[in-house]
Amino acid sequence: MAPATERVGEWPHLEDGTPIYRAYRNRSDFNRTTCAPQPKVFYRRSTERGLSVGLTKQAALSVLRAEGLCQLLVGDVRASLDPLDVIQDGREHAEIVGVRLLDENAEAALRIARYLARVAVNLPLPNAGLVPGTIH
């Protein structure tokens, strides 16, 4: 049974303090020099409506065969100069919306991706013993 805060067909507004998790598709998504995600983690593909994020680490990692993940706060995403928001669309899933495509507005897409990479924090992979700086 769904928690009381959930509504059928419409998910609750996410508070600014809510942590969200973005998975890395491959090892090159992690910058070994800065121990932070690369901006490319936050470029949107034309086939995507927004950037897929999990509301738990496990939810983020279940989407694909992830090579790692990072954490952001919903409030940090909303604090972007660009009009971004995080919209919950599943029990443990949300999307960062408002992310421009490189092909439609390269300046905005780069500004957004670089900002999100700066506020994101790299996390160790659960049960993998993976810690920042150990991806080779």
Added chain:
Amino acid sequence: MIIGSTALERTRTEIERISADPVEPEEDRPTRFACDTARRLLAEVQKIAPISIAASAVESFEGRLAIHWDTTTGGVVLLCPADPSRPTILYRETLGGKRPAHSAAVSGPSPADIAASLKWLLRLNG
């Protein structure tokens, strides 16, 4: 941030590494056009003013190649397209904390534009 005479070589090495990286997904691997564009522009920039700051990140996405140069106060990005139908983009920004305070982008930059932006970045960093 690495500043010095080896900066260009480090960046070139990173371009070669990423273009041959077998773990890079097929759809993201930089095209030959993107890599050739980056190599040509960097070589021409080097003739105008030696590149003394190493790239902080070289990444590929849907065939493009993006070279990022970052300091604590700003950044410059050279975005090389996957094919000739799209322009090369030169992006630069100043930071106010983690947020960009100002950003601008130029489509189809000349080597002189790139050299000027890298010089601007070093000057911005004091």
